[in-house]
Amino acid sequence: MRWRVAISAMLVTVTVMAGQAMAEDRHIVLASTTSTENSGLLGAILPLFRAESGVEVRVVAVGTGQALRLARNGDADVLLVHHRPSEEAFVADGFGVERHEVMYNDFVLIGPRDDPAEIAGLDDASGALARIAEAGAVFTSRSDNSGTHLAERALWDAAGVVLDGASRDWYREMGSGMGATLNAAVAMDAYVLADRATWVSFANKRDHTVLVEGDPALFNQYAVILVSPDRHPHVRAEDGQAFIDWLLSNEGQAAIAAFRVDGQPLFFPNAGGQS
């Protein structure tokens, strides 16, 4: 008898807690890349949206691959990611309503200042990677299916470098986020591909610096997608769409442009494109 009472008491507690979780004020879950969160962009612009709409945006910052996975399962309302082919597949498969381009920045190739592979100043990113491979200089890779990782793999393909057993000596698959990979690259004197926003706001640069930048292949487009309420009826579509509309509006775009770290803009609004 006592057990039954105890168990039902526990069930009641759980239900009450669940009820509280649901009764909280208006919020949406945004699955985003680590770059937008760790650079401080979302921390700077989300309060503006909240002040206007009363909607709190809860950010789950993970790699693009994991963000898409969360959204496919219906565990996020809105996606903010940066890998066009995966995004288009997400929408084509019926999980997303529509893909809207929001802003861009670029990837940069970072390495130790003494630059053993001598890539500094090259304007061709895949050429630089080819040199790193040739020199057998240590390169740390995200290897986590994030947007940055997928972009990096595309650059290796373009460079004609095959990453196989023989590359294990110098190609280190970190399997972790951008920040952890940067920490590792700094500690290992390794080269690494990173998005500029995370790099500029990264506080543990030590002796590492940007070596290659400006190649059009390093372009990095961010897009926002509402998770389809047809596929996942619980999606907070109205508030989610309001957030997307705000991001694409003049006001949201201006907020993105106004965000700076050390006086340097990290994201450049370019709403308008969609697919």
Add this chain to the structure above:
Amino acid sequence: MQSPPVNPTLSVSPKRVEPRCVEPKCVEPKCVEPKCVEPKCVETESLMSDFVQAFGLALHLVASFDPELVDIVGRSLYVSLSAVAIASFIGLPLGAVVAVYRFPGRRAVVVLLNALMGLPPVFVGLMVYLMLSRSGPLGPLGLLFTPTAMIIAQAILITPIIAALAREIVRGLYDEYREQLCSFGARPRQMVLTLLWDARVGLSTAVMAGFGRAMAEVGAVLIVGGNIAYATRVMTTAIALETSKGNLALALALGLILVVIALGVNAVAAMLGGASTRRYA
């Protein structure tokens, strides 16, 4: 708005962390000229400064009652203490029952409990995620990315720890008092209750072990909580986040505060334990 450097979270971080960016400049010439004989000492030097900075930062954060820190510490305690309460509620009686009752497969249960003490947190996190995901069986509850989900994951992690340790402790006491209890004609159920009460000092160690594991755990709460600022961020996930931002001093400071909290909770438990053992002396 103009320059919210790095993150507007934990308001002290930008100011305090910046000096490190300045440092390499003055260190550079040393390291460039003699073709890098001293990079090691340069590194230890700045790592040491991380430590010094961390202590300063930790003191500053605590002294200034940084609102985000208070929020994070409060949530850590709420989540872990709730998990410990649930796990104790299940684990203590479970351990005592396994210690006292005889039933087929008891050894297997003991082995299982001991093995489950080593459950990897990320694995538990993933399982709980799959259960609570909107596409999972408990999806409609909408518990994913809430503190409740974190409590569930931690409770699953530490219930076997508390149960296995409780079994060990109760078993010892049972061996000692079995004859006496039998001579009173006590039934197994009464024995369980009596032994649980008499072993309370030892059992508090089991509970503290569970609490320690819960507070220190990061893998599971990261997956099911999502490390959402002001919603599911706790000490350990905040430390992981600051590390990934390269704010090593701030991460270290948060770690120090976590250690102090763990010390404090354990000290309280030890004092309570000490007070009640004196009775036996």
